[in-house]
Structure formats: structure tokens, C-alpha cells
Amino acid sequence: MSKLIATRAIRGAHKLVARADKELNQALEEKSPQTRVEFPNTGYYLPISHGILGMNIETLGGLKELLKEAKKLLPPIPDKKLWLPYLGHTLDAGMATLFADEIIEAIKYTQNPLPYLPEPNPKDGHLWLGAANDVIMRERGIEFVDGTAPGFAACVGYCPSNKTAVEIARELQEKNLYVFMSAATEGKSMAQQLQEEGVEMGWDTRLVPYGTDVAATIHSLGFATRVALSFGGAQPGDYQKVLRYNKNRVFAFVLALGPVDDEKHAQAAGAINYGFPTIADTDIDKILPTGICTYEHVVSPVPHDKIVAKAIEVRGLKITITKVPIPVAFGPAFQGERIRKEDMYVEMAGQKKPGFEFVTSKELNEVEDGNVEVIGPEIDEIKEGSQIPLAIWVEVAGREMQSDFEPILERQIHDLINCAHGVWHMGQRDINWARINKEARKKGFTFKHFGSILHAKFHGEYGKIVDKVQIKIYTREEEIAELITAARQVYEQRDARIADMTDDSVDTFYSCTLCQSFAPNHVCIITPERSGLCGAYNWLDGKAAYQITPTGPNQPVKKGKVIDPKKGQWQSINEFIFNNSHKMLEVFNAYSIIEYPMTSCGCFECISCVLPSTNGIMTVFRDYTGMTPSGMKFSTLAGTVGGGVQIPGFIGHSKHYIGSKKFISADGGAKRIVWMDSRLKEEMKEVMRRIGKEEGIENFLDMIADETVAITEEEVLTYITRMDHPALSMPPMF
Amino acid sequence: MKTLAVTGKGGTGKTTLTSLIIRWLSRNISKSILAVDADSNVNLNDLLGVPLKNTAGAIREEMKFKIHNLPGGMTKQRFLDYKIQSSLVETPDFDLIAMGRPEGLGCYCYANTLLRDILKTLSNNYEYMIIDNEAGMEHLSRRTTQNIDYLLIVSDLSIRGIHTAGKISRLIKELETRVKEKYLILNRVNESIPGPVTECIKEEGLNLIFSIPEDGDLLKTDQIGKPIWPILEHSLAYKAIEQLMKKILQ
Numbered sequence: 001m002s003k004l005i006a007t008r009a010i011r012g013a014h015k016l017v018a019r020a021d022k023e024l025n026q027a028l029e030e031k032s033p034q035t036r037v038e039f040p041n042t043g044y045y046l047p048i049s050h051g052i053l054g055m056n057i058e059t060l061g062g063l064k065e066l067l068k069e070a071k072k073l074l075p076p077i078p079d080k081k082l083w084l085p086y087l088g089h090t091l092d093a094g095m096a097t098l099f100a101d102e103i104i105e106a107i108k109y110t111q112n113p114l115p116y117l118p119e120p121n122p123k124d125g126h127l128w129l130g131a132a133n134d135v136i137m138r139e140r141g142i143e144f145v146d147g148t149a150p151g152f153a154a155c156v157g158y159c160p161s162n163k164t165a166v167e168i169a170r171e172l173q174e175k176n177l178y179v180f181m182s183a184a185t186e187g188k189s190m191a192q193q194l195q196e197e198g199v200e201m202g203w204d205t206r207l208v209p210y211g212t213d214v215a216a217t218i219h220s221l222g223f224a225t226r227v228a229l230s231f232g233g234a235q236p237g238d239y240q241k242v243l244r245y246n247k248n249r250v251f252a253f254v255l256a257l258g259p260v261d262d263e264k265h266a267q268a269a270g271a272i273n274y275g276f277p278t279i280a281d282t283d284i285d286k287i288l289p290t291g292i293c294t295y296e297h298v299v300s301p302v303p304h305d306k307i308v309a310k311a312i313e314v315r316g317l318k319i320t321i322t323k324v325p326i327p328v329a330f331g332p333a334f335q336g337e338r339i340r341k342e343d344m345y346v347e348m349a350g351q352k353k354p355g356f357e358f359v360t361s362k363e364l365n366e367v368e369d370g371n372v373e374v375i376g377p378e379i380d381e382i383k384e385g386s387q388i389p390l391a392i393w394v395e396v397a398g399r400e401m402q403s404d405f406e407p408i409l410e411r412q413i414h415d416l417i418n419c420a421h422g423v424w425h426m427g428q429r430d431i432n433w434a435r436i437n438k439e440a441r442k443k444g445f446t447f448k449h450f451g452s453i454l455h456a457k458f459h460g461e462y463g464k465i466v467d468k469v470q471i472k473i474y475t476r477e478e479e480i481a482e483l484i485t486a487a488r489q490v491y492e493q494r495d496a497r498i499a500d501m502t503d504d505s506v507d508t509f510y511s512c513t514l515c516q517s518f519a520p521n522h523v524c525i526i527t528p529e530r531s532g533l534c535g536a537y538n539w540l541d542g543k544a545a546y547q548i549t550p551t552g553p554n555q556p557v558k559k560g561k562v563i564d565p566k567k568g569q570w571q572s573i574n575e576f577i578f579n580n581s582h583k584m585l586e587v588f589n590a591y592s593i594i595e596y597p598m599t600s601c602g603c604f605e606c607i608s609c610v611l612p613s614t615n616g617i618m619t620v621f622r623d624y625t626g627m628t629p630s631g632m633k634f635s636t637l638a639g640t641v642g643g644g645v646q647i648p649g650f651i652g653h654s655k656h657y658i659g660s661k662k663f664i665s666a667d668g669g670a671k672r673i674v675w676m677d678s679r680l681k682e683e684m685k686e687v688m689r690r691i692g693k694e695e696g697i698e699n700f701l702d703m704i705a706d707e708t709v710a711i712t713e714e715e716v717l718t719y720i721t722r723m724d725h726p727a728l729s730m731p732p733m734f
Numbered sequence: 735m736k737t738l739a740v741t742g743k744g745g746t747g748k749t750t751l752t753s754l755i756i757r758w759l760s761r762n763i764s765k766s767i768l769a770v771d772a773d774s775n776v777n778l779n780d781l782l783g784v785p786l787k788n789t790a791g792a793i794r795e796e797m798k799f800k801i802h803n804l805p806g807g808m809t810k811q812r813f814l815d816y817k818i819q820s821s822l823v824e825t826p827d828f829d830l831i832a833m834g835r836p837e838g839l840g841c842y843c844y845a846n847t848l849l850r851d852i853l854k855t856l857s858n859n860y861e862y863m864i865i866d867n868e869a870g871m872e873h874l875s876r877r878t879t880q881n882i883d884y885l886l887i888v889s890d891l892s893i894r895g896i897h898t899a900g901k902i903s904r905l906i907k908e909l910e911t912r913v914k915e916k917y918l919i920l921n922r923v924n925e926s927i928p929g930p931v932t933e934c935i936k937e938e939g940l941n942l943i944f945s946i947p948e949d950g951d952l953l954k955t956d957q958i959g960k961p962i963w964p965i966l967e968h969s970l971a972y973k974a975i976e977q978l979m980k981k982i983l984q
Contacts, residue, residue, distance in 0.1 A: 336855035341824040342765065351820055414812065427816040428808055541810060 005265065005285035005298065006086030007078045012266030013093035013100070014077060016215070017070045020100035024063055027107045033061025037106045040118050041133035044226060048102045048218065051225035052095070054237020060110060063103050070099035091292070094269030101218035101270075105131070105211075116211065121202025127195055128211045129202070131219050136203050140178070141227045144250050149206070150317055151251030152178035153308075154220040154276070156267065157258035158188040164304045165193035168255070169207055171308040175317075178206045180223070182216040183267070185258045214263045217270075224250050224274055247275025247294070251317040255307060256280035256300075272297050279311040295399065313364055316399065318463040321456035327444040329421040330453070339424040345441040346382060348390035350426075350433035354480050355390040357432050358487040359410040367397040369468035372451030376476030379436070379446045390434055390447075391474035391483060394454055398467040405465050407494055409458060416457045417450060429491055430484060447473045501528040501539070503590070503662060507559055509573065510542025513580060514553040515601030521584040522601040522644030523577050525557065529662040530590060533604045533652045567592045567666040585646060592666040593617065594734050597651045599644045604652025606680065607637045608664070608673075610734075611713050614720060616674035616727030619658065624677035629705075629713045648734075655680070659687040667733055671695055671726050675716050678706040697726050735858055737881065738982075740919075741867040742888030743898035747921045749773065750952065751888060752866040753781040753962045754975040759862055760827040762976075763983070766861040767828035770853075773868040774835045779823065782830065783961025788821035789834025790853075811851075818852050829860070881912040884982055888919045891927065893934050900938030915942065915982070922948045944981070946974045 027035075037060055039046065049055040049066045057063060073096040075089035108115050108130070116130030117123060132140070143149035153172050159165040169190075172179045181191040191209035194201060201207040210219040224246050228234045232245035246252070254271045256264060256278055268278040277293045280300035287297035294316040302310045311317075324330045349355025382388060392413060410428060417425040422440025426433040436445060451471035458469045474480050503509075505528070512524035512532050524532050531538040542554040560572025568590030577588045587596045593608060608619040609630050620628050620637070627633055632640070641650045657663055663670050670691045676684070685701055692700025703723040710716040720728060738755065742748045756769050771778035779786045797814055823830040831853075857863045865882075887902050889895035899918055906913055918935065920927065923945040935943065949971035955962055 336858060338819065338856055338859040340766070340829060340859070342826060426812075426819050428812060431808070431816060433816065433820070 002285045002287075003078055003086060005287060006090045008262050008265040008285075009090050009097075009269040010075055010077050010093040010266075012262035012264070013074060013097045013269070016097050016100040016104075016263055016266055017067075017074055020070065020103040021067060023107055024060075024067060024103055027060055027110060031060055031110060033059060035060040035110055037063065037110055039106075039109060039131035039133075039222075041135070042131065042137070042226075043134050044229065046102050046106055047131075047222035047225045047229075048098050050236050051229055051234070051242045052098075052237070052239040054235075056236075057106070060107070063106060066099050066103055070096040070103070073099070087292075090269045091273055093266060094271070094273050097263075097266040098218060098221060098270040098273075101215040101267075102222070104213070104215040105218050121204055122195075122209065127191060127201070127209050128216075129209060130211060130216070132203070132208075132223055137223065137226050137230065140203060141223075141230055144227055145231045149176050149178055151253070151315070152180050152220065152223075153253055153255050153311065154180045154182070154217060154271065155190050155255045155257060156181075156183035156214070156217055156264055157185040157256060157260070158190050158193055159257050159281075159304065162193045162197050165190050166197050166199060168257075168304060168308060169194055169199065173206055175308070175312065176206075178208065180208050180210055180220040182210040182212070182219065183214040183264060184212040185261070185264075188258075190257060214267060217267045220252070221270065221274060224252060224276075243274055247292075250274075251315050252276045253311045253315045253317075254278040255311060256282070256284070258282065260284050268298060277311075277314050279307055279314060281307060309369065313399075313467060318459070318467070321459055324420075324456045325452050326420060326449040328423070328440045330419050331421075332419055334421045334423075335415065335418045337421075337424060339422070339435040339437045343437045343439070344435045345384055345438045346379060346436050347387045348434040348436075348475070350387070352387050353389040354430075354477060354484065355432045356430040356480070356484050356487050357392040357394075357410060357413050357428060358483075358490070359394045359396060359406045359413070360490070361401045361403055361406060362395045362397045364397045364399070364468060367395050367468040367470050369470065370455050371470040372448050372455065372473070373471070374447050374451075374473045374475065375479055376474055378448070378475075379441060384438070384441075388475050389477050389480050390432065391472075391480045392432075392450060392454070393472040393474065393483065394458075395470050395472075396458065396466050396468065398465050400465045401467075402465075405462075406490075409462060409466070412457070412461070413454065416453055420445070420449070420453060430488060447475060503527045503529045503568070506539075508556045509559065510539060510546060511555045511557050511576060511580065512542060512553060513555075516553070519601035519642065519644045521581045522599050523580045523585070524601070525573060525577070525588070525590065525598065526554075527590060527662070529660045531654045531656050533598070533600055533654055533657075538656075564589070567595060568662065569596075581644065584644065588646075589666060591662050591664060593651050593664045594648055594667055596646055597648065598653075599646055600641050600652030601644065604638070604641070605654045606658070607634065607641055607650065607652050609637065609641075609651075610649040611674060611716060612733075613713055614674045614717050614725075614727060615730060615733060616672045616720070616725065617664070618675035618716070619673055619680065620677050621655065621680035621683075624679060624707075626677070626707055627711050628677070628707075629675050629710060629716045631713075655684065658684055659690070668727075668730050669695075671697070671700075671730065672733070673704055674720050674725055674727050675705045675710060678708055681706050695726070699723075700726075735860055735863060736883045737857070737863045737865065738884045738886065739865040739867055739882045740886045740888060741902055742919075743890075743895050744868070746888045746890045746895055747946075748886075748888040749778055749781055749866050750956065750962060751886070751919065751921065751946065751971075751975065752778060752864060754972055755979060756782065756828055756864050757963060758972070758975050758979055759864070763979075764861045765827050766859075768857050768860040768863045769828050769830040770857075770863060770865040771830065771832040772865050774833075775868070776832050776834060778866045779830055779832065780959075781962045782828070783963045784823050784825055784830060786830075786832055787823060788817070789832040790818055790821065791834025793817040793821060815852050818856070822856075831856075883914045885913045885916045886919050887916065887940070888921050890921055891923065891931050893930060896931060896934040896938060896940070899940060903938065903940060916940075917942045917944055917978075917982070919943075919978070920945045922946070924948050944974075944978050946971055946978075 044050050045056045049057055073092045075092050116128050117126040120136055169179055189212055201209055210216040225242055228242040228245040234241040234245055253276050254268055260280055272292050275293050277296055278298045279302055281304060283301040289296055296314050299314055414425050414428055422437040424435045450473055454471055455469045458466050510526045512526055515522060526532050526539050526542045528539040546554045546556055557576045558572045559570040563569040563571055574587055577585050589596045606619055606621050608617045610617050611629055618629050620634055622634055624634055641652050688701045703725040705716045705719040710719050740748045740752045759767055887899040889899045918940040947970045949969050951969045952971050
């Protein structure tokens with residue numbers, strides 16, 4: 001941070017403390033030290049001194065103690081020649097400012113007549129309301145806690161025009177934010193501008209005029225402090241908890257409008273203590289991330305039409321839209337509805353017209369939140385029964401957004417759009433298909449509403465990663481044809497990323513207990529490199545299924561501490577297996593056929609088993625009904641392996657697993673395969689050739705026996721000896 | 735949603751009767767009908783006079799085959815859902831889905847779990863679901879079809895037909911598929927029911943019997959391989975179906 005801004009804040013703090021000192025002495029000359037000071041109808045003592053310092057100030061004389069604390073905190077004004085780290089000093093100066101503010105405002109309440117109207121709303125020309133009483137605080141404070149009101153904007157100064165003032169106020173209101181106004185600059189304040197424009201103000205409209213004095217800004221922070229005490233369970237004097245509660249729960253910020261003098265810099269420094277950043281419309285020095293606020297601390301200059309959006313972004317405020325703004329009912333109950341052709345108003349994409357859906361991430365300044373554009377004809381421009389193309393292009397931005405989240409959000413488009421009554425959706429990516437029925441059309445549902453749904457729900461359900469969402473709906477073939485190519489390239493890149501995933505690259509596997517209904521002790525552990533043994537489920541399916549049904553048969557299992565990286569054994573996996581196999585299995589190795597191999601339900605695509613004299617294994621696919629060199633047919637083998645028991649030397653697995661680098665890797669991998677049934681061998685020939693190449697074995701595929709050359713173990717041994725199969729020269733399997 | 739399932743020994747005319755039922759319902763009660771061809775022969779669509787796009791069985795096989803290279807990032811559930819929904823034959827009078835061949839060897843629990851869920855959700859969108867089952871009731875035993883309101887077991891006047899009907903009736907009990915009402919439909923009845931057949935029906939413990947007369951028009955349509963849909967309203971069999979449906983639905 002710059003020395004300049006620190007200097008200004010510290011200088012402002014000095015000015016305000018000096019002013020508080022002067023005004024307090026003056027008041028004590030006129031009135032007795034026993035004169036009562038309080039903000040009327042508040043159960044607390046003066047909120048800042050009470051909340052931060054634990055002081056219970058009740059009299060004018062008592063303010064002297066607070067003044068002492070303010071003076072104690074005041075740092076020296078930075079030397080012209082000496083450069084220091086200033087953040088700590090600036091924060092102290094800010095706190096001293098708040099103490100001074102509180103003294104100045106408390107004194108006002110001893111004056112007659114009272115400069116403030118102790119009512120919830122302005123009345124009879126009395127504009128300034130001062131501190132909120134307890135009824136207001138209880139009523140409104142709870143909104144901050146339950147999220148009805150995300151926070152407040154403390155607006156100091158004035159706007160260049162009344163129109164701008166009204167626009168900013170309206171925009172803040174639309175976001176359900178409270179607008180607290182104080183501190184006139186050059187005799188003008190935002191509240192007066194709103195008054196001139198006839199805008200209704202008061203707690204009821206969430207536009208609260210506190211006072212013209214810069215010190216009146218304390219009522220914003222006083223309010224925040226009281227929220228922490230009343231709802232946050234913070235004890236008076238536990239300043240850490242008060243401040244942290246505000247940083248984490250009360251989404252407030254300061255809008256500095258118009259010229260920012262030293263005193264206003266000092267207020268901003270005070271607000272930073274609470275984690276409230278300042279956004280200015282003029283060019284003042286910035287304080288970028290340093291760790292007190294969530295993101296930046298002081299940001300400037302920001303144009304008026306962007307200032308609210310910027311403030312929301314900098315404060316890390318998450319906008320939630322409680323009701324999806326569409327003219328038809330919305331809810332998961334409508335997800336299963338199919339729109340019959342007879343009831344359909346329009347069909348989009350599907351088998352007859354092109355279409356796709358795409359979510360991409362952008363920079364925060366590239367996305368205008370809530371902007372939905374329809375490119376091509378809207379629903380009222382097309383005839384009933386039409387079939388038209390459809391592309392849904394979503395751009396999201398967020399401080400926590402990563403490109404890895406794009407496909408996750410993209411997958412949600414289906415579920416979300418399907419929630420609209422009278423709207424039906426199928427598929428994803430470039431296989432999408434939607435219908436809107438006549439009734440939804442009659443109620444006023446338009447293509448634009450696809451965007452409204454996604455905007456509202458992405459904020460609502462993925463607020464953690466999404467700060468801004470804008471959507472383009474394309475309904476014309478020309479644009480779609482062009483964009484689909486770009487989208488497809490991204491799809492391909494994503495797939496490549498998934499294909500490259502390894503067991504080592506994730507910290508979580510997924511369980512599958514879908515088959516426990518008939519193999520009660522069996523648990524599948526699905527890893528990126530080992531799909532479920534039925535061949536139906538891979539790691540991504542497990543993950544997706546868990547996201548859809550968190551209590552379903554697919555649960556995430558953390559790997560935990562590595563016990564044996566080669567055999568694939570992890571502590572947490574063992575624990576999970578133990579608990580979910582009804583305590584039948586204690587240890588499990590993901591990559592071994594010999595030692596504690598994975599069990600099978602009975603669903604396996606393939607069975608592999610050791611042929612001891614060959615120093616290798618045979619692998620048979622379930623469609624092969626003939627005899628195998630193990631002396632058993634598939635059905636007999638299946639009876640041996642299935643049912644959730646560990647049989648060393650036998651595993652059930654998917655075809656896909658044979659090609660995995662982790663296929664019995666602890667025992668030497670796919671090189672151990674000495675026999676396959678011919679159909680499996682044919683199907684897997686590319687994979688086996690690849691493995692041979694990787695292992696530097698020429699003609700590996702030909703070295704593997706099948707039922708045309710060997711159906712007994714002796715015949716296999718004879719064959720592989722003649723072919724010089726690599727298994728013969730490998731270390732013994734057990 | 736009401737579910738009506740038709741079953742019986744092969745060659746007893748159950749598919750023909752199924753199409754007549756669909757036609758009558760569509761003309762008189764509702765067009766919100768999902769016709770399900772659960773016979774692996776797959777010919778309900780021929781009788782209804784509509785072309786078939788795909789069968790659920792073929793889709794399931796395709797999915798199993800493509801298991802590791804489904805369109806990127808798509809879950810099996812969503813892929814299957816999309817394919818099943820697009821295999822639906824949509825007409826102004828009814829929608830039709832064909833189940834196709836029941837599974838081959840190997841494990842189908844996962845695919846069938848998916849399929850069952852999809853069909854359940856799909857069928858809830860219709861007022862009526864009419865299922866043409868084969869005698870083995872494969873889809874019933876695999877639980878790909880759900881509870882049934884009215885089960886019509888079709889037989890001709892042969893002893894073997896009645897025995898099959900009895901077997902089906904017992905199988906249903908074992909399957910724990912809830913059936914509200916069970917009818918024995920005797921098809922191609924010209925005159926009275928022969929004594930031994932009546933005896934046999936009694937032995938099998940079947941009741942709620944209904945007869946459909948032999949219908950020359952119907953026979954002719956069948957012989958030349960024409961769809962049943964445009965059949966004349968006054969055809970004998972159609973009249974009988976009308977009476978049957980009125981009785982069932984009252």
C-alpha cells in the first residue's frame with residue numbers, strides 16, 4: 001500500500017480525535033460529567049466502545065476514557081523521509097477514528113433540540129435519523145443473519161448528479177442491500193440528493209439517512225457491531241470475534257462518492273478493520289489485497305454505472321435469487337415430465353436440428369451479471385409446432401472459478417431447465433434436445449427464460465464458485481454452425497484431460513455398493529484407472545452419481561494414508577471396506593491378484609486367475625462358454641470368485657481394466673497374461689499390441705494362447721514356451 | 735396413470751388385441767397413451783401401422799458396447815435417457831416404445847436399474863400405459879415393468895393355451911408384481927366354450943373370463959399383413975373389445 005493513503009488516513013484520524021477532544025471539553029464545560037449519554041432506545045451501551053473495548057459508557061464524563069483509548073491508538077503521522085510498513089498503523093488510525101466518531105455522535109444526543117429524528121422513517125422535513133433503535137436493529141439485523149439482506153452499502157459523500165444518486169440507490173435496493181448514507185462533502189450528501197428527487201427514504205425502503213456529519217458514518221459500523229453482539233454471540237470486548245463475524249457474515253462496503261478528504265480516508269481505514277472495503281468513484285490511492293478484507297481494500301476510480309457491481313465483487317458478496325423469475329412453476333417435481341408431441345409448442349435441437357450447450361469461464365470484467373441475450377427468433381416469432389436449433393452459451397466469472405468446473409456447471413443445465421413446468425430437456429453438450437409445451441408458451445415462457453433459470457440457479461447453487469453469469473441463447477443455424485466447432489474443440493480437450501486422469505492424480509475414489517442386494521459383503525472401489533468390475537461404472541460415473549444422489553450406492557472414499565503404493569493400499573480405503581463389507585474384509589489391494597485382491601459381486605465382465613505352472617494368468621470374458629486352462633468354465637469360475645469373498649489368485653474385472661496401467665501392476669501387469677479366450681483376444685488386440693509396444697515385447701499378442709491352441713494348463717505352458725512368452729522369465733508370482 | 739398389460743401364449747392373438755385396445759382407448763377415452771411393446775418379436779408397431787426407430791434393448795446393448803467412449807462427459811443415465819426418449823414413436827393417437835430383446839449373458843443390473851427408472855418416469859406422463867408382454871413375462875420378471883392395474887391373459891380354446899395362462903397367473907404371484915385385476919381373455923371364440931376347456935380353466939383357478947369372437951375382417955387384415963388401425967368400427971372383435979374395456983374401466 002502507498003504511504004500517501006496511509007498518511008491521509010492517519011492525518012484524518014488525528015483531525016477527528018482532536019475534534020472529539022475539543023467537542024468533549026466544550027460539552028463538559030456546559031454540562032455536568034454525570035449527564036447521561038446513550039443512543040436512545042438501545043439496550044447496549046455506545047456500540048463501538050462496548051463491542052470493541054468492552055466499555056460501558058453511560059455518562060458524558062465516561063467519554064473521556066474512550067478519548068484516552070483513541071489517543072492511545074493514534075499512530076504518528078508518517079515522516080516525510082522515512083518509509084515504513086503502514087497497514088498496522090492505518091488500521092489503528094481507523095479504529096481511533098471510530099472511537100472519535102462515537103464520542104462526537106454521543107455528544108449530539110445530549111443536545112437540545114436533538115439533531116436526529118428517533119424514528120424509523122424521515123418525517124415532516126426531518127431527514128436525519130441517527131442511530132437505529134433496538135426494535136429496528138432486531139428487525140433488520142436478523143435479515144443480515146438469515147440472508148434476506150446480504151449486507152449494506154455505507155455511502156459517504158454525494159454524486160455528480162441527482163440522477164446518478166437515484167440510479168445507485170435503486171441498484172443497491174434491487175440487490176436487497178441496505179443503503180446507509182452519511183457525510184456530506186462540500187455541504188452536499190447523497191441523502192439530500194435523493195430527497196430532492198422525491199425518493200422515499202427510511203428503514204422501510206432500506207435507504208437510511210444517518211446524518212450529514214462524517215462522524216455519523218459511525219452509525220453504520222455501530223449497527224454492524226450490534227449485529228455481531230446480538231446475533232453473532234460475540235461478548236462485549238471480544239473485538240476479534242466482532243470483527244471476524246462482520247468480515248464473514250455482514251457483507252458491507254463503503255461507497256466513497258465525490259472528493260475524499262482526510263477524514264473520509266480515516267473512515268475507510270476504520271471500515272477495513274471490519275473487513276469492509278471502500279470503492280471510490282474518484283481517483284484515490286488504492287489498497288489492493290493485503291489480507292484484512294476478503295479481496296481488495298480500496299479500489300478506485302470506478303465509474304458510477306459499474307460501482308455497485310464492482311463493490312459486490314470486491315466484497316465477495318454472493319447474490320442469491322430466491323425465486324426463479326419465470327412465468328411457470330419451477331421445481332424438481334417437474335423434472336420427469338415428458339412433453340408429448342401433441343402438447344408441444346416448439347421443439348429445439350434434438351434429432352432434426354443442430355444444437356449444443358456450453359459453459360465457459362471468463363474474466364470478471366468480461367461478464368455482465370444477469371445479461372441474457374437471445375440471438376435469432378424468440379418464441380413469439382415462430383409458429384406453433386416448429387422445430388428450431390438451440391445453442392445455450394453460458395459465460396461465468398468468479399474469483400474462485402476454475403476451468404475444471406465448466407463441465408460440472410454444464411451438466412447442470414439439463415437438470416435446471418427440466419425443473420420448469422412445461423419445459424422438457426434431454427442430453428448435454430452437442431446432443432441436446434428441448435421442448436416447450438403450449439401451456440408454458442401461453443403463460444409467457446420465452447427462450448430468454450432459459451437464461452433466467454440458469455442465472456438464478458447458478459448463483460443459488462454454485463454461488464461458491466460463480467460470481468457473475470451471462471447467457472446467450474442462439475436459435476439460428478448460421479451462428480450455431482460457427483460456434484459449435486469452437487465448443488467441440490473444448491469438449492475434446494476436456495475428454496483428453498479425463499482420459500489422462502490417474503489414480504495418483506486424485507485423492508478420492510468412489511465406492512459402489514449397487515450389487516449389495518445380492519452380494520451383501522461386496523464393495524467395489526472405483527478408481528480413475530480401475531472401473532467397476534461390471535464394466536458399467538467408471539470413476540466419473542461414480543462421482544456424478546454421488547452428486548445426484550448423495551446418499552446413494554456411490555460414495556466418495558478418501559484414500560487417506562498410503563500403506564503400499566505398489567499394491568495400491570490406503571488406510572481410509574481399508575477402513576471403508578471394513579465398515580461396508582459388514583466387517584468381512586479388512587485389507588484390500590487395488591493392484592494385486594495375489595494378495596488381498598478386490599472382491600466381486602458376480603457382475604464381472606472378465607475373470608482372471610493364476611495358472612501357477614506358467615508363472616502367468618489367464619483372462620476369460622463372460623460370453624465364452626468353453627473350457628478354460630484353469631479347469632473351470634466361466635460359470636464355475638464365477639461361482640468361485642463372486643459373492644464378495646477374497647480368493648487370492650482370482651479377480652473379476654472389466655474389459656477396460658486390462659488396458660489400464662494399473663492392471664495387476666503389483667504382480668507385473670498385463671505381461672502376465674498367457675491365455676485369453678479368442679473373442680476377448682480379438683477384441684483387445686489393439687490394447688495388447690499397445691502393451692507389448694510399451695513393454696518392448698514384439699508380437700506380444702501372438703504369444704498369448706487361446707482356446708484354439710490350448711485348453712489345459714500344460715498346453716498353455718507348451719505354447720508359451722515355444723513363443724518365449726515374457727511371463728516365463730518374470731519373477732515368481734508368489 | 736393406469737397400467738394395462740396383455741400377455742398369453744404365442745399365437746393367441748394378444749398383440750392384435752393389444753392394438754385394438756389402444757385404438758379404442760385413443761378414440762374414446764384419451765390420447766395420452768404409452769404403448770409398450772415388451773415382446774421380443776417386436777411387432778406391435780406393425781399392427782398399429784407405425785415404423786419403429788429403435789428398441790430399448792438395442793439401446794442398452796449399444797450403451798454397454800460403448801461403455802468407455804460415450805459422448806464425452808455424459809453419464810450413462812443421461813445417455814440412456816436421451817436415447818430412450820428419442821426412440822419413442824410419437825403419433826397423434828398414442829406414443830410407442832419397444833423394449834426389444836431381453837438381455838443376453840452377463841450383468842445387466844446397472845443398465846436395467848437405469849432402464850427401469852427411465853421407464854417409470856416416462857410412463858408417469860401418460861394417462862394409460864398398455865403393455866404387450868410375451869408369455870415368459872421377461873420384462874416383468876426382470877422388473878423392467880412395474881405394477882399393473884389390469885392384467886389380461888389371452889388364450890385360445892386350446893388346453894395348452896389355458897395351461898400357459900395358469901402358469902402366467904402363478905408367475906405373477908411369485909413376482910410380487912401387484913396386479914389389481916386379472917382377466918382371462920378367450921380369443922377366437924366361435925360358439926360355446928368346449929367342456930374340457932371349461933374344466934381346465936377351473937383347474938387352473940382362473941376367473942373373470944371374457945370372450946372375443948372370431949373376426950373374419952381381422953383375419954383378412956392379418957393375412958395380407960396390413961395394420962389393424964384402420965379396421966372398421968363394426969368389426970366383431972372391436973365391438974367385443976369395446977365391451978371389455980367398458981367393463982374394465984367402469
